[in-house]
Amino acid sequence: MFVLAQALSAAARGAPESFADLAQRISPAVVNITTTTTVAGRTGPRGVVPEGSPFEDFFREFQDRNGGDRPRRSSALGSGFVISEDGFVVTNNHVIEGADEILIEFFEGGELPATVIGTDPKTDIALLKVVADQPLPFVSFGDSDVARVGDWVMAMGNPLGQGFSVSAGIVSARNRALSGTYDDYIQTDAAINRGNSGGPLFNMDGQVIGVNTAILSPTGGSIGIGFSMASNVVTKVVDQLKEFGETRRGWLGVRIQDVTDDVAEAMGLATTAGALVTDVPEGPALDAGMKAGDVIVEFDGIKVADTRALVRQVGNTTVGKTVRVLVNREGKTQTLKVTLARRETAEGTAVPASQPMDEDAPSESLEADILGLTIAPMSDELREQLELPASAEGLVVTDVDEMTEAYEKGLRAGDVITEAGQQKVAAIADLETQIEAAQEAGRKSLLLLVRRAGDPRFVALGLDD
Structure with missing residues (x-):
């Protein structure tokens, strides 16, 4: 037992006797x-x-x-x-x-x-x-991706306006997301307070692995939950700001959502990995042939875990680069070549709320109760009530039974169902046909593409036996 304990102690990196030498060197x-x-x-x-x-x-x-x-x-x-x-x-x-x-x-x-x-x-x-008369002492960035939970870290800054201060702790968690699209925060229990914002989080080699940004606290003071933006995010931003004075992120041109268990079952997918495309406005993805309902499973040779991972990967890719995007479409994989545009330029581009209406679509006037929803075919009256464009098509949800799965998953009156089973629906009969097809295929749920105020999302609703 004693020999084993010695071996474990030697393998683990113990706490330093003092942080003084490191603090003196990098302060x-x-x-x-x-x-x-x-x-x-x-x-x-x-x-x-x-x-x-x-x-x-x-x-x-x-x-x-x-x-x-x-x-x-x-x-x-x-x-x-x-x-x-x-x-x-x-x-x-x-x-x-x-x-x-x-x-x-x-x-x-x-x-x-x-x-x-x-x-x-x-x-x-x-x-x-800043412009100085002589070279300034500086620090270098380290690789935040190699930082492990439990590693020692040191935070430096100006907490509460008290002047230069040092605090030490460990990496408490990795890959934390707060509210931003590109968030990749290192969580630490090293004391971070107001005034520490913008200061560095160092590893034990004196390299910056994070920029202290936020704390989680009911009192406004440190309770041991601080967040530092990971250096591997910061370095890319800094390089672009230094070169261009602004960021230039890659833009794919899709709306996406995570693949949940019920969505995976409804689509016949083996796993929930990937990003489900809900809409493809004008842009690089549309030019490359991407479609709503595609599941992006690989981007530029790297497997896509979820939407957050895809957004960060696309944003970190050079504008103008042509990449291979592997998608799952109706059970088969397909490779698309997409030339990325610039996100900052595209953010001001309007996204169409819906596809052009099929002039040959049959008209109906009766409502129907299906899957806990009361639905009606689109009409000029409904377009006016919902302030939809003349091109809007689909089935309008006029009521939702609050005791059903549809209500639990957020469907509400005014939503518009444009697809069912990844097929367009313009009539109640279209939806009924897709329900029958899913049941015949042994599916337990049906995938609906639902739009609210022009924003699309996929929802999987269970089918009765």
């Missing part, structure tokens, strides 16, 4: 950031007394004497770190957003004004530049 590259912003003054005593109050003139005079109507200066504090000897500094976008002036304070003394090279609100990263 000179960590900076405090002070921003100043002009805030407009009040135009009157509104919010203090009701308009027309007999005290209105009194409060207006009081505010005038105390500068209430004049613009005022507001300051904020954050952290950052130098990544090159010629003065490039990385911090959070929210630290410097809207600032009129940015001042960098160095660990070894001295201050320098900074200019903004570029920002990326999607990852909350900003790149600044």
Whole structure:
């Protein structure tokens, strides 16, 4: 037992006796950031007394004497770190957003004004530049992908405006998502507080593996749940900001959703891996022949786990690159060649809410109760009520039984069913035909493509035996 314990102890990397040597070596590259912003003054005593109050003139005079109507200066504090000897500094976008002036304070003394090279609100990263008389001490990025849960890390910054401070802890979790499309956060219990935003998270080699961005706390102070944007995300953003002053992410041009267990069963898929295409507006994917209902299982030679993984992979791919995309279409795999466009350019492009209406589609006027839904064929009256374009087609959900699976999965009156079993439906008979086909094929559920305010999603509803 003793020999085994010794072997295990030798294999594991123990806690360092002290972090002092590491802190001393890398501290000179960590900076405090002070921003100043002009805030407009009040135009009157509104919010203090009701308009027309007999005290209105009194409060207006009081505010005038105390500068209430004049613009005022507001300051904020954050952290950052130098990544090159010629003065490039990385911090959070929210630290410097809207600032009129940015001042960098160095660990070894001295201050320098900074200019903004570029920002990326999607990852909350900003790149600044200072001009110094001599080369500045700097730190390098490490590979965040090799960081393991349980590894020691050290956070540095300016918590609560108290000046340079060091805290240590471990990697608590990896690949955390908060609210952004490109989120890849390292969770740590190293103390991170307000003012630490934009500061570095170091590994024990003194490399930056994360940018401290957020905390989870009911009190506003550290409770041991902090989040740092992974360096492998940050480095790509920084490189683009340095070269272009902006980000240039790849854009595939599809709307997607995760493949759930019931959707996989309805489509006859063996696994839930991949990203299910719900809509293909004008863009690279449409030009390459991609269709709604395709499941993207591989992108540029890398298997797709889910929608989040695909979005990040596409975004990290060079604009203009032609990639191979493997899709599962109606049970068979097919390879498409897609030339990626730029996401930032495409984000302002309107996405069509629906496909053109089939002029030969039969018209109906009767409602039907199917799968817990009361549905009716599309009509000019329904298009007007739902504010849909004249081209909108499909079956309109007019009511949903609240005791059914359809209600549990979020279907509501006003939704439009445009496909069932990956086939277009324009009449109630079309839906009934797809239900019969699914039952004959031994399927336990039917896949519906549902649109709400133009936004599509797939929903699998169980079929009665």
